[in-house]
Amino acid sequence: MKRWSWRYLVNRYPAFFPLILLVISIVVNAILQPNLLSLEMINNNLRVFMPMLLLAVGQTFVMIGGGIDISVGGIVSIVNTILATQVGLTGTPETMWKFVFLVILAGLLAGALNGFFIAILRLEPIITTYATGFLYAGLALFILPNPGGGIPQKISEIYRTTTPLGIPLAIYIIVIILLIWWLIRSTRFGRYLYAVGGNAQAAYETAVPVRTIVFSTYVISGLFSAFAGIAITMLSGSGNAEIGAGMILTSITAVVIGGTAFSGGVGGVAGPMMGAITLGLIQNIVSFSHISTWWETLVKASIIVAALAAPGIIDLFRKKGTRI
């Protein structure tokens, strides 16, 4: 394989294709919405995409490790309902930060429960997290049966409008995650993670602590679900036990668009983050292209399907054509 060949780039850099998609989405969106790249718009958009982006990061760890986590929506709901009921619209910043700490613990705990079932009891990830997802969503409904409550607007504004040094808060978060990811990749944990996702049996035989690695991916996913829950609570300022339900499949879509395969062992964090932003931008593109209301959902879904299928289609054509 030549180093500049398409296949080489796609295989070597899982984030290559999502990057192309992201750039295309940005260009198209900017043509339709000329003020897209103004500071205000970047901040407005990223604050809305951030919960999904965080969720996609957590999901990535699980999927690289060869699993899947459908309980993320339930964890988001738990976090949201705890904050909305315990902090309240008139709470002090101190209570808020105290409960932020607590919900992070809750997220870790929920992730650990998933990890216990899947890594220790060896249950099927998709069914297990589907079931625990109901458990978490049910718990959220128990905490907050009726939508309501919330966090003080002042605290919500920290998330919504802070732009340290003129740069939206979300950019800092993205950079920090990327830095941490680059650090993790080169550690032993990083290498083990790919080994387990690629071929768990082979990894086990070469003395990789498979259980620990699989367990930890779910804990990480729980942690990021908690972050996503905190982000969406600060975005909306309100509580609703249903809030995470719609986010589950979107997070998986973001990861797959981001070049991380269901089969495990490939991918990275940068791609899914771009995937999450791309999905958000697709919504903007549909909105700004003046498509008739009744067509909107169909058009949006078609674009997403095309984005998901694109790598496969390109491969297909390349196989038919001359090999490089």
Next chain:
Amino acid sequence: MKRKNIFSLLLIIGLLSIALVACGPKATETAAPAAEATEAPVVEEPTEAPAEKFTIGISNPFISSEYRTQMIAELIEVNKEYMDQGITNELVIESADTDVAGQIQQLQNLMAKNVDAILVNPGDVNGLNATLEEAVSKGIIVISVDQELDVPNVYNVGIDQKEWAKTSAQWLAEKMGGTGNIVEIEGFPGHPANVARMNGVDEVLANYPDIKVLAKDTGKWDEATGQQVMSNFLAAYPNLDGYWTQDGMAIGALQAVMAANPAKFPIGVGEGRCQFLKLWQDVLKDHPDFDTIAVANPPGVSPTGLRIAVHMLMGEKVDETKLGGVNGLSFVIPVPVVITGDNLQEGLDICKDKPDAYLLDGIMTDQEVVDAFFK
């Protein structure tokens, strides 16, 4: 390391293209409005200030229901009137199944499109507050339709959900002669409209101590679920005297009763949908003394809200003494149609050339809106 080079090259290409895009629109910005000006003069143009047209945006987060479909279609229709008069531009509609974050995105996009007013059917009671306040601070008139919000300077337009439920509950209680056993099938527990409605029902039933509520379950505002819940109730309480239900589930409930075919049909509450009225007519063939009530839950409140928005944009003053609600900014729209056995034919006449999914409706006329709410 050449591999690293490729990656950094790609990064640079990526960043460059982002930078290009960042510069691109600015260069074309001067050209773009000129080209668009002929079809959509959205931005203020001082030269033709008196003839400036208004742009109104719609945000709707839930599409899979006849109510919302009818609502959007009527909004487009009513806006057409104003477009023909040269008052408004084409509506900017953001309508798709989405969650809180998605609706915040819808609202942000409407602001980015420089709309003059936003009609929002909120999918969350508090989740949009900060975003709506941002819109208000940009000088946009914000009206929440169908669902009352408690946000400063945000207007509400809708029916009084509690009164709406009381109408049918009162009918049920009187029809039963103030005594008997009933069951209740509610919508989504916790949904604000459902909470208000059930409070209304409780208030009415408090005056009738001899009416006992044997059980209460949710039919999730879904016809099939409503039918199943009612079947279960009929199996558990074969001698049921009556039932209260609402929107969407009443057809299912009545079908369950028809399937069980008890010796004595319980007295039940219906819904203001053409399909229900036709079912009602069918039941009357075998049970001539069957009676029920259909109270319209009109999607027309949204187009009425559109009329209110237009008059506010034209600078007319709202008579705030006519407003009510949680933040004193609610335009309460009266229920337009109530159908009982006495006027069933009227309802069937309305439905004659309408699809089964059509909801009995009413949109206030331009003049009615002015008379009712403006100085």
